[in-house]
Amino acid sequence: MxxxxxxxxxxxxxxxxxxxxxxxxxxxxxxxxxxxxxxxLDQKAMKQKMSQFRLYWHDITSGNPPSSLPIVKPVTKTGFGQVNMIDNPLTLGPELSSKTVGKAQGFYGLASQEELGLLMAMNFFFTTGKYNGSSITILGRNAVFDHVREMPVIGGSGLFRWARGYVQARTHDFNLKTGDATVEYTIYVMHY
Structure with a gap:
């Protein structure tokens, strides 16, 4: 006991x-x-959508006011090191007069010493239609003289939350005298 x-x-x-x-x-x-x-989250992943659309990006350096301004001047004759801040119109057609659907806001810099290679960091911010108030974030390398350039979509907001995908850029028009460019962007994006 x-x-x-x-x-x-x-x-x-x-x-x-x-x-x-x-x-x-x-x-x-x-x-x-x-x-x-x-x-x-896994259940939501099954409801993801794939969207594909085409827009035109207008880099206007000669306008009054311009939509693209150099904020860091190049330190070499090749342009290496120059950085431009952008607030470029996004339109449905290649003409600047076609319907504006948003803005490309961010910057690009000449990041290559051997070729015209840009680092692009920008948001495609939509101002009309179904995606009004939403944005897609693009960050990547743009080898300007390649016929097609591919850059990743690394995120988004609004209807593009959790976005991932890629864009393909093709130069539609480039004016050597003014430096103005129109680039066709085809966007492939997965989102909820």
Whole structure:
């Protein structure tokens, strides 16, 4: 027969075991909550949409006011190091007079010393139609003299939340005298 004092270690051990069990269950519950969140995201992934559309990007350096301004001047004769800040119109057709659907806002810089290679960092911000108030973020390399340039879509906002995909850029028109350019962008984007 055990005395009351001998039962204390047994009761203490039992109490600690019960506490650890509940603490372990709590950790498991927190872990299950995390899994439930992941499960909800996986269910949403099944409802993703693929959108494809074409826009025209107008880089106007000669306008009054221009839509593209150099904010860092080049340090070499090749132009390497120049950075332009942009607020370029996005239109449905190649003519600047066609319907404006948004703005390309951001910057591009001459990032290559050997060729005309740009680093493009910009948001295509939509101002009309179904995607009004939404944006797509593009960040990538643009080798200007390549016929087709591909850059990644790294995100978005509004109806383009969680966006990922790519764009293909093709020069539609480039004026050597003014430096103005019109570039066709075909966008392929996965979003919710």
């Amino acid at each position: 055990t005395t009351p004092y001998q039962r204390i270690p047994i009761l203490l051990t039992l109490s600690i075991t019960i506490l650890l069990h509940f603490a372990h269950c709590h950790i498991i519950d927190e872990h299950n909550d995390i899994n439930l969140v992941e499960l909800e």
